[in-house]
Amino acid sequence: MGLREKKAQKVRAAIYDAMIALAERDGYEAATLEQVAERAEVAVSTVYRYFANKDAILLDPLERTVGMLAGLLRARPEGEAVAVSLGRVVHAALDLDPDELARIRRLRAQLDRAPGPRARLWDLVYRERLLLEDAIAERSGRDQLWNAAAAHLTLTIVGMAHDHARDSLDETAPADYADRIITMLHEGTAAPIPVLAGRAG
Numbered sequence: 001m002g003l004r005e006k007k008a009q010k011v012r013a014a015i016y017d018a019m020i021a022l023a024e025r026d027g028y029e030a031a032t033l034e035q036v037a038e039r040a041e042v043a044v045s046t047v048y049r050y051f052a053n054k055d056a057i058l059l060d061p062l063e064r065t066v067g068m069l070a071g072l073l074r075a076r077p078e079g080e081a082v083a084v085s086l087g088r089v090v091h092a093a094l095d096l097d098p099d100e101l102a103r104i105r106r107l108r109a110q111l112d113r114a115p116g117p118r119a120r121l122w123d124l125v126y127r128e129r130l131l132l133e134d135a136i137a138e139r140s141g142r143d144q145l146w147n148a149a150a151a152h153l154t155l156t157i158v159g160m161a162h163d164h165a166r167d168s169l170d171e172t173a174p175a176d177y178a179d180r181i182i183t184m185l186h187e188g189t190a191a192p193i194p195v196l197a198g199r200a201g
Helices: 003-026 033-040 044-050 054-063 068-074 082-094 098-113 115-140 144-167 174-185
Strands: none
Touching: 003 033, 003 044, 003 054, 003 098, 033 044, 033 054, 054 098, 054 115, 068 082, 068 115, 068 144, 082 115, 082 144, 082 174, 098 115, 098 144, 115 144, 144 174
């Protein structure tokens, strides 16, 4: 990464940190881009150079990770079974250091209170799912339904692990919690998977 890219990354981080701090102090709706610029020690025009609005600032860390799961899957060994690769991808994506986990908790706390960014979050999740579905299709040799189900289930496990990290007093790391979910789903009849009528036994 060159000096220009490092500087841009530093400015983006300063703007994001200012947005989070103001939202925590005064509420997301009350924070203005002028306040963000002042706190980040940049011009308002600089804020607009990087972000169209404050929703874009709040969602920036998530926007920059769209496609991460697909990238991790494509990096797995070609001969590895897709289901095994997906399990490893989930674990790798959730194997977060305490500082990163704290940043995600702070972001999620703001998303819970800010309807605008929360609505835009669904678009990011949708894009992530489509990219992951494409990566799965490249390797699975299965039909579209199987690939879609695999992508949906993978994202559901990631989401559950993040929800647990946010809501529970249990301090199980997100990656370990996801491993527990995957293990439970593979335990057969004990797994809470819906069953078609007439097939339950």
